[in-house]
Amino acid sequence: MNTTIPAIKVRNLTKSYKEKSVLKGVNLTVPQASIFSLLGSNGAGKTTILKILATLLRPDSGSAEICSFDVVRQAGQVRSHISLTGQFAAVDELLTGKENLWTIGELRHLLDKKEQADELMELFRLTDVADHPVSTYSGGMRRRLDIAMSMMGISPVIFLDEPTSGLDPQNRLAMWDIIKSKASAGTTIFLTTQYLDEAEYLADHVAVLHEGVIIADGTADELKDLLPRGIVQLQFKNKPELEKAIELLREYKVFNVECECRLDVQTDGGAKQFADILNLLNQKNVEILKFCPKQSTLEDAFLTLIGEKEGGHNP
Ligand SMILES: Nc1ncnc2c1ncn2[C@@H]1O[C@H](COP(=O)(O)OP(=O)(O)O)[C@@H](O)[C@H]1O
Ligand SMILES: [Mg+2]
Numbered sequence: 001m002n003t004t005i006p007a008i009k010v011r012n013l014t015k016s017y018k019e020k021s022v023l024k025g026v027n028l029t030v031p032q033a034s035i036f037s038l039l040g041s042n043g044a045g046k047t048t049i050l051k052i053l054a055t056l057l058r059p060d061s062g063s064a065e066i067c068s069f070d071v072v073r074q075a076g077q078v079r080s081h082i083s084l085t086g087q088f089a090a091v092d093e094l095l096t097g098k099e100n101l102w103t104i105g106e107l108r109h110l111l112d113k114k115e116q117a118d119e120l121m122e123l124f125r126l127t128d129v130a131d132h133p134v135s136t137y138s139g140g141m142r143r144r145l146d147i148a149m150s151m152m153g154i155s156p157v158i159f160l161d162e163p164t165s166g167l168d169p170q171n172r173l174a175m176w177d178i179i180k181s182k183a184s185a186g187t188t189i190f191l192t193t194q195y196l197d198e199a200e201y202l203a204d205h206v207a208v209l210h211e212g213v214i215i216a217d218g219t220a221d222e223l224k225d226l227l228p229r230g231i232v233q234l235q236f237k238n239k240p241e242l243e244k245a246i247e248l249l250r251e252y253k254v255f256n257v258e259c260e261c262r263l264d265v266q267t268d269g270g271a272k273q274f275a276d277i278l279n280l281l282n283q284k285n286v287e288i289l290k291f292c293p294k295q296s297t298l299e300d301a302f303l304t305l306i307g308e309k310e311g312g313h314n315p
Helices: 046-053 075-081 097-107 113-123 139-150 169-184 196-202 220-224 239-248 271-283 298-309
Strands: 008-017 020-030 035-039 061-066 082-085 157-161 188-192 205-210 213-218 231-236 253-255 262-266 288-293
Touching: 008 046, 020 035, 020 046, 020 205, 020 213, 035 046, 035 169, 035 196, 046 061, 046 157, 046 188, 075 082, 082 139, 097 113, 097 139, 113 139, 139 157, 139 169, 169 188, 169 196, 196 298, 205 220, 205 298, 213 220, 213 298, 220 298, 231 239, 231 271, 239 262, 239 271, 271 288
Parallel strands: 035 188, 035 205, 082 157, 157 188
Antiparallel strands: 008 020, 008 061, 205 213, 231 262, 231 288, 253 262
């Protein structure tokens, strides 16, 4: 396939459920063989976008293409290029894990469905239960099986709706490895997640969906660059010390006051201002338990972006 064609291209996409307008003009481009993560609060419309891209739901207006095929006019071609794991497990309870994979293999006319099923069971650490009916599986096992099903055959684009929800930390890490290796083998992965560390670790590109539009997109680092720099975090012994510090630092912008006697202070990022702050507190005998320059996370960026749009004052 021509690698200059984006794997996914979305232009001015809109969708309402009755009078409720969920997507109000979404634009996205995802290059081939990359991992893209769509972020947004609960109810932002992530699953709605995913369903439209997977041809399960028609958009009201705008366009979406998968490997240059239009999701409405060329739904058949789109379906042959994608596979989807929904937010809720879609496995057949009565069949064994392996049989679930074989069923998908048959639908996709795979000649080596049994070999692929065995490999995926191994990869997803389900070999021991491969011949047990799914009704005996734990939630995490079902989830893993569900995602294994999306990996039967070779789809250029895989959609994963909250792939690691309900997985324990060990299986979550294993899932990250599998997703990474799929992308390095040339598959494009489009995932939604509510875990920002997941997006930060996995995704080449992230986009934030808020109130029906994409309010920011780029690499995780680019999004973090939108945050103010030079925040210093100070931790105090107790609330009175914290309050004294707030009073002394009234010339500075401070935030996150409430949580755990901690204070974030905005500085110019230079050593002098950092030293000034510590001196000021020391001179007045305010006891500081810990201090450090704050490393921004994608979560900070996300909360800031959303907070700004809602007129909040998160840092
Ligand atoms: N079939 C539907 N009918 C009516 N409202 C819906 C339907 N599906 C989703 N919604 C509403 O649309 C909004 C976006 O839902 P969804 O796409 O599932 O968000 P997300 O996946 O980001 O949590 C929510 O407010 C949800 O309640
Ligand atoms: Mg959802």
